[in-house]
Amino acid sequence: QVQLVESGGGLVQPGGSLGLSCVASGLNFREYGMNWFRQGLGTEREFVAGISSDGIGISRAESVKGRFTISRDDAKNTVFLQMNNLKSADTDIYLCNARKGFTDYWGQGIPVTVSS
Helix, strand or coil: CCEEEEECCEEECCCCCEEEEEEEECCCHHHCEEEEEEECCCCCCEEEEEECCCCCCEEECHHHCCCEEEEEEHHHCEEEEEECCCCHHHCEEEEEEEEECCEEEECCCEEEEECC
16 A cells, blocks of 8 residues: 655744655655645645656746755655745645656645744
């Protein structure tokens, strides 16, 4: 059974930083591209950042470029999202995604709230 478990969310003031982690189990982690998405209440799921299975290809949404960094540790089956200079618009539920071809797995999501 595949599981993706996110951690590290919470409340932070504007301009602050948070680091998210997602630990995967039940799959061959090295074969999967890993992504972070976010979704608010009543809104569509939005791509945030992704990293290829070999760790070389990295992409980020325009809205987070220069502020968010994605990385992976294959030895720990973990993908990270470091978020700096957070804005109120970054408030959302953040979801971890593992993707290989047409196969997708999702975590349950973790809330990030940016507020003073």
